[in-house]
Amino acid sequence: MKLIFAHDTILQYDKASDQYYSAAFSYSLWSRYLTMFNQMTVVSRMREMEEGERRQIQALSSGPHVSFAPVPSISSPLAMIKYRSTAIMLMKKALADADIVIARLPSEVGALAIHVAKKLGKPWAVELVGHVWDSFWHCGNWKGKVYAPVMTWRIKSLVRQAPIVLYVTEQFLQEKYPTSGKMISCSDVEIPDVSSEVLYRRLYRATEKRSSYVIGLIGSMRSKYKGIDTAIRAVARLKDRVPAIKLRILGDGNTTPWRRLAEQLGVGEKVxxxxxxxxxxxxxxxLDNIDVYIQPSKTEGLPRSLIEAMSRGLPCFASHVGGIPELLPESCLIEAGDDDHLAQLFFTLYQDVNWEETLVKQNFHxxxxxxKSVLDVRRKEFLExxxxLVKRSSAGGLQP
Known part of the structure; x- marks a missing residue:
């Protein structure tokens, strides 16, 4: 039985080895689907790696029983006009011998896969991983703001019609994008089973005297919505009250504008x-070498990096957006962009070891x-x- 997985992600292709790589979509992720299907094709955008380009930061996406069908980007109005017909042709070819489509939304490639599946009478299901309105509204240009209501309406319509929807949140996305089909909640983030030794080490660190107080944030420098500016401004507010404060940012992209902001605010040496x-x-x-983790984003689904930080017993502060309130208590949340409130939370935590210990235990648990052992049960329910759905379709029980 063959599955099509469709999403907008950009896979990195190494022509010399004929292998695909991705930071987020490794072969281990495809292995989840291969427990139920013996073949799958990933339909997505592709970028060919340049000769000698580093691969150590990318996981191998290629593997047994997984093939790839690149399609051109249709993620802008101009690209939609120029490449939609080509993308439809390639999508029809990919779906020709497939038994079912799983479209990861929001994405233009996922939406196109559903459109073609309907035309071909193929069954389809949805994985909903983000709030499209926030993603477009905070992308950093007027085009995103214009397109936000259009794409939101399209995704809501598709989710409402979907026979099965996997939501990565427990409540947030379900309320924004209701469905008349079967609903299953299961995060797309999974962490390995963590030893209690991690918790003990973190509790010890919370009580020991520290020569520096390190705040950490994971996010691409290319993203306008990760709240990097909020983090830098919060550190600037504390540079005199907490001289030992430092901010470490992990992620790809051009650091120049962020370095410039830090210098302007007098904290260049602290970032x-x-x-x-x-x-x-x-x-x-x-993560084990920082003292507190932050996610001051303007938009999120259910952020992987925040859950990973919590699994290391880190105290965490984040914006009240997306599915984040499902992870953290109200006392650890700020409104997006509120660097003053974020600085206040830092300072309170810095002074209050008891609160730090409470947050360490709370987040770890x-x-x-x-x-993985917990989420595998939910994921199995979705794939079953x-x-x-495929069986019902084969028996003639599905109306295309």
């Missing part, structure tokens, strides 16, 4: 840009609900429903 590192244990090691 460290750590670049990119491979996912997994290297990220956990990075909350993150355990996102361990998808499998049954």
């Amino acid at each position: 460290e840009f750590c670049g990119e590192i491979p996912g997994g244990q290297p990220v956990f090691d990075w 909350k993150a355990s609900t996102y361990e 429903e998808v499998y049954r």
Whole structure:
């Protein structure tokens, strides 16, 4: 049985080895689907790697029983006009011998896959991973603001019609994008089972005397909505009251505008840009060497980096957006862009060891609900429903 997985992600293609790479979509992720389907094709955008380009920060996406069908980007009005007909042709070719489509939304490629699946009478299901309005509204230009209501309406319509929807949140996305089909909640973030030793080490760090107070944030410098400016401004507010404060930012992209902002605010020496590192244990090691994690984003679904930080027992502060309130208590939330409130939370935590210990325990135990062993049960339920949908379709029980 063959599955099509459609999403807007950009896979990195190494022509020399004929292999695909991705930081977020590794072969281990595809393995989840291969427990129920013996073949799958990933339909997405693709970028060919330049000769000698680093691959150590990307996970291998290629593997047995997984093939790839690149389509051109149709994520802008101009690209939609120029490449939509080509994308439809390639999508029809990919879906020709497929049994079902799983479209990860919001995405133009996912929406197109559903459109073609309907035309071909193929069954389809949805994985909903983000709030499209916030993503477009905060993308940093007027085009996003114009397109936000259009794309929101389209995604709401598709989700409402979907026979099965997997939501990565427990409540937030369900309320924004209701469906008349089967609903299953299961985060797309999973962490390995974490030893209690991690908790003990974090509690010890909370009580020991520190020569520096390190705040950490993970986010691409290319993103306008990750709240990097909010973090830098919060640190600037505390530079005199907490001289030992430092901010470390992990992520790819051009650091120049952020370095410039830090210099303008007099905290250039307090902000460290750590670049990119491979996912997994290297990220956990990075998290183990900071004192508090922040996610001051303007928009999020259910952020992986926040859950990973919580799994390391880190106190965390974040914006009241997306599914974040499902992870953190109200006392640890700020309104997006409120650097003054964020600075106040830093200062209170810096002075109050008891509150820090409480947050350490609370976050560690909350993150355990996102361990692989827990989520595998929910994910299996979703894939079994998808499998049954294929069977009903084959028996003539599905109306295209």
